[in-house]
């Protein structure tokens with residue numbers, strides 16, 4: 001019955017979108033260490049629904065950029081910076097929902113007991129991120145904090161690989177994820193990866209002092225970091241659905257704001273290409 005409802009939903013949503021595939025091959029341009037660089041888009045995927053531009057019945061083309069990075073790498077701060085630009089809409093992760101769904105806190109529960117609550121949180125993350133991905137765009141460019149892809153390839157994967165998610169929970173989440181990306185258009189034109197050291201994130205996490213995250217050890221951030229590097233830098237773990245722009249992000253705030261400005265054109269060029 002759920003599958004039928006989703007199929008019905010797709011019949012409504014999918015006609016709003018047209019899919020345009022990129023024909024680029026893997027291209028890694030070598031640059032000096034710590035410089036911003038692009039990593040080309042690999043079409044290793046088995047799905048034909050990757051990399052697409054959202055076109056709504058003859059309206060102008062819209063572009064979607066995902067901002068990816070470790071916990072407390074500075075994604076929200078970066079989005080805040082770009083939110084001041086006209087023509088860009090910024091969607092942050094719905095963390096407030098993850099902390100409060102009908103008075104319950106799945107994020108907090110997950111950190112307290114990942115084996116029991118990992119599935120609960122990640123099911124909700126999957127739903128709320130999907131809602132973000134298919135919501136109508138109000139501007140020509142959308143910058144979205146993370147994605148349904150990183151939820152699965154980084155966070156669910158980490159729970160499972162570290163032995164904290166039962167096999168059956170992982171199997172159910174995986175089937176849901178595969179069904180979603182096969183049947184629902186998830187637009188993306190560019191992935192911006194804020195590349196930080198786990199140590200930097202650890203310090204920023206402590207400084208941010210989110211109650212639920214007080215239990216996070218450095219090793220957790222190291223695991224998330226390694227999964228991100230394998231996915232977006234080495235491109236050896238999972239499908240990468242768009243080209244990747246890597247921005248080294250260990251610098252202080254002032255330098256980072258400067259770097260965002262330096263990269264503005266590269267990021268926004270995606271809309272003209």
Ligand SMILES: Nc1ncnc2c1ncn2[C@@H]1O[C@H](COP(=O)(O)OP(=O)(O)O)[C@@H](O)[C@H]1O
Nearest residue numbers: 071072073074075076077204208251252253256
């Ligand atoms: N370049 C930076 N240098 C130092 N602190 C930073 C920098 N960028 C962000 N912060 C701080 O680090 C914490 C995490 O940043 P945030 O943007 O919330 O990360 P994320 O959204 O990736 O979790 C916040 O307290 C923020 O003010």
Ligand SMILES: Nc1ccn([C@H]2C[C@H](O)[C@@H](COP(=O)(O)O)O2)c(=O)n1
Nearest residue numbers: 070071072093095125150151155213
């Ligand atoms: N699929 C996900 C996505 C995020 N989280 C956690 C990680 C953080 O504690 C919090 C928000 O992340 P941030 O924006 O601060 O990087 O949500 C998760 O467990 N699973």
